Amino acid sequence: MAAAAAAAASPATAPCFPSTHCTRPALISLRFSRRVKVAASTDNPSPAFNSVTAFAPATVANLGPGFDFLGCAVADASLSLGDTVTATLDPSLPPGTVAIASITSPSRPSLATRLSRDPLRNCAGVGAIAALRALGVRSHAVSIHLTKGLPLGSGLGSSAASAAAAAKAVDALFGSRLPRDELVLAGLESEKAVSGFHADNIAPAILGGFVLIRSYDPFHLIPLSSPPALRLHFVLVTPDFEAPTSKMRAALPKQVAVQQHVRNSSQAAALVAAVLQGDAGVIGSAMSSDCIVEPTRAPLIPGMAAVKAAALEAGALGCTISGAGPTAVAVIEGEEKGDEVGRRMVEAFASVGKLKATYTVAQLDRVGARVIATSNLE
Amino acid sequence: MAAAAAAAASPATAPCFPSTHCTRPALISLRFSRRVKVAASTDNPSPAFNSVTAFAPATVANLGPGFDFLGCAVADASLSLGDTVTATLDPSLPPGTVAIASITSPSRPSLATRLSRDPLRNCAGVGAIAALRALGVRSHAVSIHLTKGLPLGSGLGSSAASAAAAAKAVDALFGSRLPRDELVLAGLESEKAVSGFHADNIAPAILGGFVLIRSYDPFHLIPLSSPPALRLHFVLVTPDFEAPTSKMRAALPKQVAVQQHVRNSSQAAALVAAVLQGDAGVIGSAMSSDCIVEPTRAPLIPGMAAVKAAALEAGALGCTISGAGPTAVAVIEGEEKGDEVGRRMVEAFASVGKLKATYTVAQLDRVGARVIATSNLE
Numbered sequence: 001m002a003a004a005a006a007a008a009a010s011p012a013t014a015p016c017f018p019s020t021h022c023t024r025p026a027l028i029s030l031r032f033s034r035r036v037k038v039a040a041s042t043d044n045p046s047p048a049f050n051s052v053t054a055f056a057p058a059t060v061a062n063l064g065p066g067f068d069f070l071g072c073a074v075a076d077a078s079l080s081l082g083d084t085v086t087a088t089l090d091p092s093l094p095p096g097t098v099a100i101a102s103i104t105s106p107s108r109p110s111l112a113t114r115l116s117r118d119p120l121r122n123c124a125g126v127g128a129i130a131a132l133r134a135l136g137v138r139s140h141a142v143s144i145h146l147t148k149g150l151p152l153g154s155g156l157g158s159s160a161a162s163a164a165a166a167a168k169a170v171d172a173l174f175g176s177r178l179p180r181d182e183l184v185l186a187g188l189e190s191e192k193a194v195s196g197f198h199a200d201n202i203a204p205a206i207l208g209g210f211v212l213i214r215s216y217d218p219f220h221l222i223p224l225s226s227p228p229a230l231r232l233h234f235v236l237v238t239p240d241f242e243a244p245t246s247k248m249r250a251a252l253p254k255q256v257a258v259q260q261h262v263r264n265s266s267q268a269a270a271l272v273a274a275v276l277q278g279d280a281g282v283i284g285s286a287m288s289s290d291c292i293v294e295p296t297r298a299p300l301i302p303g304m305a306a307v308k309a310a311a312l313e314a315g316a317l318g319c320t321i322s323g324a325g326p327t328a329v330a331v332i333e334g335e336e337k338g339d340e341v342g343r344r345m346v347e348a349f350a351s352v353g354k355l356k357a358t359y360t361v362a363q364l365d366r367v368g369a370r371v372i373a374t375s376n377l378e
Numbered sequence: 379m380a381a382a383a384a385a386a387a388s389p390a391t392a393p394c395f396p397s398t399h400c401t402r403p404a405l406i407s408l409r410f411s412r413r414v415k416v417a418a419s420t421d422n423p424s425p426a427f428n429s430v431t432a433f434a435p436a437t438v439a440n441l442g443p444g445f446d447f448l449g450c451a452v453a454d455a456s457l458s459l460g461d462t463v464t465a466t467l468d469p470s471l472p473p474g475t476v477a478i479a480s481i482t483s484p485s486r487p488s489l490a491t492r493l494s495r496d497p498l499r500n501c502a503g504v505g506a507i508a509a510l511r512a513l514g515v516r517s518h519a520v521s522i523h524l525t526k527g528l529p530l531g532s533g534l535g536s537s538a539a540s541a542a543a544a545a546k547a548v549d550a551l552f553g554s555r556l557p558r559d560e561l562v563l564a565g566l567e568s569e570k571a572v573s574g575f576h577a578d579n580i581a582p583a584i585l586g587g588f589v590l591i592r593s594y595d596p597f598h599l600i601p602l603s604s605p606p607a608l609r610l611h612f613v614l615v616t617p618d619f620e621a622p623t624s625k626m627r628a629a630l631p632k633q634v635a636v637q638q639h640v641r642n643s644s645q646a647a648a649l650v651a652a653v654l655q656g657d658a659g660v661i662g663s664a665m666s667s668d669c670i671v672e673p674t675r676a677p678l679i680p681g682m683a684a685v686k687a688a689a690l691e692a693g694a695l696g697c698t699i700s701g702a703g704p705t706a707v708a709v710i711e712g713e714e715k716g717d718e719v720g721r722r723m724v725e726a727f728a729s730v731g732k733l734k735a736t737y738t739v740a741q742l743d744r745v746g747a748r749v750i751a752t753s754n755l756e
Binding site: 065066067068069070212213214215220222224252253254255256257258261262263264265266267268269270271272273274276277282286292 | 443444445446447448590591592593598600602630631632633634635636639640641642643644645646647648649650651652654655660664670
């Protein structure tokens with residue numbers, strides 16, 4: 001087992017992540033600390049279980065014109081599109097600490113070795129530490145087992161899925177006491193070291209569905225529930241290409257013309273209205289309409305323009321870059337067209353971008369991070 | 379009666395409006411034409427009535443962060459906050475033409491004399507002409523009587539109300555045949571000469587409620603229906619101050635920082651979500667949150683910052699500039715606080731802006747332009 005790492009004194013400044021997972025250096029002095037006490041809190045709850053396993057889904061952030069404030073959760077039926085964390089009470093560790101016991105990645109074995117087992121440099125570790133601290137746990141310690149279902153740096157919210165699953169598992173271990181926003185803020189501790197202080201992956205990874213991040217100060221999330229009849233599916237096509245968040249973020253324009261602002265804002269507003277009203281056609285076309293971010297990022301992903309065109313030609317309702325890429329996301333209603341759209345997008349990546357790619361057809365995940373197994377206290 | 383003016387050959391280029399109502403000159407060669415045939419159309423419908431009277435409500439455009447793409451209709455119980463148009467078949471006029479028979483303004487008698495009775499230079503005239511043409515009326519002519527309930531240039535959609543009432547009355551006169559968007563486009567013919575090609579007043583003036591103008595090409599309106607339980611009221615405070623749309627528009631920044639864009643977009647998206655979800659608190663605070671347009675326009679309206687502060691202090695949920703101003707609009711839930719909020723805002727205009735002002739408490743008007751009287755064919 002890796003060295004037991006204590007929860008950070010202040011998760012508001014907890015550093016994070018393995019180098020391959022990080023797009024900027026961890027910022028703070030706790031970076032190399034291995035044993036930091038969880039800051040005293042008021043509660044110190046008793047555990048409700050001996051062990052809890054939680055799953056958190058992949059997420060699509062930005063959704064075109066919703067850059068930095070909209071995201072949604074997606075999952076396939078087998079729950080392979082997401083990360084899983086088991087949090088177990090561990091009396092061998094100092095109370096108030098977290099350790100990473102194991103990391104596995106069944107579909108990508110090499111990935112497990114690339115991820116740090118230092119809990120202060122691993123998304124799941126930071127999420128677990130932040131949740132432990134938010135709960136005020138002082139009398140118990142937790143070891144976690146992380147199973148990565150998502151690739152790194154793909155634009156599918158891999159880091160958020162780890163943090164969300166960890167925070168959810170730890171919270172459930174102690175009786176699911178954290179209010180919604182605190183759970184998201186625990187996950188955000190991890191995210192902020194990866195991609196900045198952006199909740200557009202972590203919020204839907206925890207809450208499921210579409211989530212609008214209205215503001216950070218005050219912290220205000222607006223979950224956007226869509227009608228049950230909306231059969232929204234997503235074709236996620238990930239090329240074999242590294243598009244680091246930092247590079248994608250550096251490509252952003254600093255200024256936008258006020259007309260572009262109005263145009264993008266009205267499309268983002270239309271997207272929100274369409275989600276709430278259950279209009280798949282408008283969801284798709286609004287996602288496709290970004291005139292600010294996508295035009296600067298798409299050229300950095302070989303073949304992206306052709307992939308988008310192929311998706312629309314094959315009958316997708318819309319297509320854009322998922323998060324900071326390189327995954328392309330197309331929207332369809334019902335899953336019938338999924339394979340055809342996926343194949344055409346993969347072909348376009350191959351023929352125009354000279355990139356190997358794989359596709360997955362997922363549906364809107366309305367649940368978010370959830371407990372999938374528990375083992376009782378003895 | 380004023381000279382009968384034929385409907386413009388192409389309402390897509392119809393000029394418009396009395397000088398006091400115009401913020402830029404009418405652009406086209408038809409400006410001084412008095413007799414132009416309605417372009418031939420396919421339908422030439424028979425009239426359904428001898429006369430129809432329609433009312434269209436005041437509108438609040440922009441709503442803070444929804445600059446240029448959001449608006450809503452507001453009305454008081456007595457329907458004094460809007461314009462009324464009676465459209466009557468007039469066999470004394472050449473077929474296919476429109477004339478303005480009279481203009482009255484009971485609460486502001488001088489206003490009636492300031493408005494042109496040339497139908498090509500009057501909002502109601504242009505709206506009527508555009509509707510007549512959209513209907514394809516060739517065998518009948520219409521004279522209209524306009525009753526102005528709204529002041530000019532106040533930021534309450536005065537021109538849109540005239541155009542909406544006229545288009546609605548003419549359409550009803552011939553059996554209410556125009557699809558929703560065509561009716562709005564008829565009104566937009568008038569608007570485009572007043573404030574540019576913006577439908578954020580005319581769309582809610584015709585449709586009622588909140589309307590999102592998603593795009594113009596293709597023309598796509600999204601009405602945002604809010605739950606019936608939402609008891610949204612608006613305190614409209616109009617100072618005795620002229621703030622021409624052109625000057626207010628010239629004050630806009632040409633470029634915005636991408637962070638401002640994200641911030642305003644997320645607030646506009648929150649506003650849309652709150653309207654659909656019926657959250658008055660978020661509607662108010664989102665309306666108050668514009669960091670792009672309001673900061674450049676508010677300083678041009680003496681006392682506006684103090685008026686906003688007074689509204690919030692008196693318990694309003696939010697406050698911003700209505701349209702291009704100078705009216706300030708505050709949002710409250712229920713009308714109980716309306717008078718107190720209105721008085722405090724009027725006081726702030728007086729003490730800080732040195733401006734006399736009046737207030738009206740209105741509610742969200744969910745109906746839009748409506749027929750309020752008909753007289754049958756003989």
